[in-house]
Amino acid sequence: MNTPSTILDAIPRRLHLQPDHPLLITRKLIESRFPGYKAHNDLFPIVTTVQNFDSLGFPPDHVGRNRTDTYYLNKSTVLRTHTSAHQADTFRKNESEGYLISADVYRRDAIDRSHYPVFHQMEGARTWDRSQAEKEGKSLAQVIWEDVDKIPKHNVEVEDPNPTNHPERNPLQSTHSAEEVEAIAAHLKRSLEDMVITIFNAAKSATDSTADAEPLKIRWVEAYFPFTSPSWELEVFWQGDWLEVLGSGVVSQPILNNASVPNRVGWAFGLGLERIAMLLYSIPDIRLFWSKDKRFLSQFSETAPIKRFVAFSKYPACFKDVSFWLSKNEGASAAGGKGAAPIHPPATTPSDSAPSTIVPPAAPAPTTPSFHENDVMEIAREVCGDLVEDVRLVDEFQHPKTGRKSVCYRVNYRSLERTLTNEETNELHERLRTLLVERLGVELR
Ligand code: PHE
Secondary structure (H helix, E strand, C coil), rough: CCCCCHHHHHHHCCHHHHCCCCCHHHHHHHHHHCCCCEEEECCCCCEEHHHHHHCCCCCCHHHHHHHCCEEEECCEEECCHHHHHHHHHHHHHHHHCCCEEEEEEEECCCCEECCCCEEEEEEEEEEEEEEHHHHHHCCCHHHHHHHCCCCCCCEEECCHHHHCCEECEECCCCCCCCHHHHHHHHHHHHHHHHHHHHHHHHHHHHCCCCCCCCCCCEEEEEEEEEEEEEEEEEEEEEEEEEEEEEEEECHHHHHHCCCCCCCCCEEEEEEHHHHHHHHHHHHHHHHHCCCHHHHHCCCCCCCCCCCCCCCCCCCCCCEEEEEECCCCCCCCCCCCCCCCCCCCCCCCCCCCCCCCCCCCCCCCCCCCCCHHHHHHHHHHHHHHHHEEEEEEEEEEECCCHHHHCEEEEEEEECCCCCCCCCCHHHHHHHHHHHHHHHHCCCCEC
16 A cells, blocks of 8 residues: 555545536547547546556556556555556447546656646547448448548648558557558547647637637657557647647557457547646646636636636745755665656567567566655655645765765745745645655655
């Protein structure tokens, strides 16, 4: 168990179901672009490690399984880290050709204005039945292309320079023909382009007052997920940068086979609702979604057109540093966190694609290093709640003789709702320092 009660307290909030909440409005806007897809918005966040990882083909040593990254309730039960945890069950129920799942998800992570340990994702999938196509005397690809024609057309510039599949970088699954994957990919890309263009046009009209604003640009890039192949991310050119908005791909066939629907094939995507809502409304800090302050909540309405969030006065920030020595045996590489491996590293071939060489069994899970940056983040959350805006590593130092490592974190204290007093921040910082020593066994400098 590594789940603090402050995290469990978020479970009943269900912000994606709260009337007039920006996450609900964003969810509904996305849902409106997937007519006929069945929406599941009520799935409970406590799942098994089988649902969250194994059913999706995560290898046993995947970093996502580490206690530093995931909230465990016991050895085999976690707070879901993504809505994909429900893919297998939803495919098994087989209630609709397309589905959408919106839900709260939980990850131990950095503290800053765009990361919060609880956030919301939307997952979607569309599958077709191969045997049904055959009964109709058509090829599967033909049936899918007919459905591609039903998707609304757009005239936004899309960069998509890569081939649909690439033997090394983005392989076809052995269970799919290249023709089928062309059709599935076209349906995936056109459906998701339609959705993203709708959202970003709404965001543009809410943010650009002038008509001569830059036209929308989007691009597809190759990606990797343990549960799709080939896989892509969709990026949008937004205020000068390419921004990743979703992950997607052709569903790994073993997931469908194990869910007792071996005749179905299709695609899936997942996205973060906060990130999209922040752009739609120009919301500057992810903590605001949890605010019960009327000055925040009163600005959003399901029936009014989307307009820019007007930040109420920005209260002063106050930063304080904390420096400490890591316990004796920590090497130079001990600090995990930001620079560490991404959530979905291209670590393995998808489990089904018959590899030409024998893949050795995955190495046993590495022993968890005793210091991980996410533990500092967790303690800061526990002590400060929403009064901490960000926590950053500002200095690292290794003693030339003893080899001991010292780190310095800068904690930025700021309330979104009021001015903090000096005493208050001093007290928070003292408690933080004490807990760092107690929990992590570090030595303050
Ligand atoms: N679950 C993935 C994530 O959290 C997103 C994803 C969903 C990617 C479905 C592909 C298909 O990053």
